[in-house]
Amino acid sequence: MRRSLLALLLCMALPASLAAQRPGEVAGRVAEAGTDAPLEMAAVELPELGIRVWTDGAGRFAIRGVEEGAHRVRVSRAGYAGWSAQVRVRNGEAAWLSIPLARHVLVLDTVSAVTTVPDPQRDGTVVTRAAIEASGARTAADVVGRAPGVTVRESGPTGPRTVSIRGSGADAVLVLVDGAPLNDPVSGEADLSAVPASAIERVTVLPGAHSARYGARAGAGVVLIETRAGEVPPAAEMSAGTLGERAARGEWGARVGRAAIQAGGHARAVDGGFAYERDPSDPTLVHRSNADEFEAGAFAALTGQLAGGELRVRGGWEALERGLPGTGHTPSLDARQWMERGRASPAWRRGPASALLSGAVQRARYADPAPPFGLAYDDTTRVRMVNARAETSTGFRRGR
Structure with a gap:
């Protein structure tokens, strides 16, 4: 129990x-x-x-x-x-x-934001007007090519002269003339030979990626070309070279009151033909034909004062016609290229603040009625481009 x-x-x-x-x-x-x-x-x-x-x-x-x-x-x-x-x-x-x-509103302590813009003296290379005159440069290509890390590429004696920074492609370098893009709207490349050295006041080359400020075109660098704003003495130049090259260039400038006016133009023609051996086993010489080129351009610029700042208005026109001869083994006797381009850009600057509106219209045509292979073609491309940019350098402070 x-x-x-x-x-x-x-x-x-x-x-x-x-x-x-x-x-x-x-x-x-x-x-x-x-x-x-x-x-x-x-x-x-x-x-x-x-x-x-x-x-x-x-x-x-x-x-x-x-x-x-x-x-x-x-x-x-x-x-x-x-x-x-x-x-x-x-x-x-x-x-x-x-x-x-309980709901709570977070109050931040004092926040300071500081932004910086590239310093040309520290981050790039600056070529002044005095250095341009001493170098004997004829176009912007000659000026830019003197900067460290820069290579100017030539597409033959009649082709454009484009810029490469640290081995980049020409379409990854943005070229601005008084803030307006010089780059082709289709290929993205900029022909520096279209800007005469006599019209340049200063060139700044900024290597490295600057897309945050200048856009996607500035992946490898930026070339800033500032034209001369003051009175430019009249000048004219004529030259001749190999392959039947003839060229003429002229410009004029004057000051009217507080404003300055500039105008200029250039023309260049090249025959481009020469004799060569197409087949090493056959000593017969063949004449290189359809290698001619004619290009011409004109520009006008006005500089004055507006709302306490400097106003620059620049416009230009360019035209090109040239043969596309092809390779030595498959020459093309009739392939041609035509191009016309018009640009306009008003720009205003006052201290750290600036504003720019630029536009470009371009028409390009490629044609060959009897190509060495493939079908005949006649293609035309029309492009209209508008670019607007405003920027300033400032800081802000926020706190309780």
Whole structure:
């Protein structure tokens, strides 16, 4: 009888003993103070134990396996004031918490923002008017080619002269003349031979990526060409060279009151033909034909004052016709290229502030009625481009 009674008492005490040995838990619900709306993704932590959980869509959470004793609970969520409290946990029991979080507007300390623009003296190469005159350069290509890391590429005696910076492609270098792009709207390349050196006041070459300021064309660098704003003495030049080259260039400038006017033009013609051996086993000479070129251009510029700043208005026209002779083994006798381009760009600058509006219209035609292989073609491409840019250099300060 005594043994049965003892066994019964042990069985009654066993569940209480097992419950006392099972760890407790911390559970509860996080809601917005005042509205009782549940807050999802609120972080609930027991920092001393290194435990963190997040509330669900109903704002509920549960941390299981917590040893008996006092534990600090910390709750946080973006946009709300934090909550912290000491909680007593008992083995085998759940400590339930109902946690209200009040909305909180975060007030920042003083924030200073500083932006910098490229410093030509530190980040690039500057060629002044005095250096241009001393070098005897004829076009912008001769001027730019003197800068370190710059290569001017020539596409034959009658082709354009484009710029490469540190081995880049010509379409990755942006060339700006008084802020207006010189790059071809289709190919992306800029023909520097179209800008006479006599019209240039300063050239700045900025190597490296400057796309954040100048756009995608400036992936490898930027060439900034500033034309002469003051009175330019009249000048004329004529020249002749190999392959039947003839060229003429002239410009004129005058000051009218507080404004300065410039105008100029150029023309160039090349026969381009020469004799060569097409087949090394056959000494018969063949004349290279359809290699002629004619190009011409004109520009006008006005510089004056407007709203306390300097206003520059520049316009230009270019035309080109040339043969596309092909390779020596597959010459083309009739392939031709025609191109016409017009540009206009008013630009205004006052201190660190500047604004620019530029536009270009271009028509290019390629034709060959009897190509050495393939079908005849006669393709015309028309492009219209408008570019606008405004910038300033300033800083701002914000605080309480």
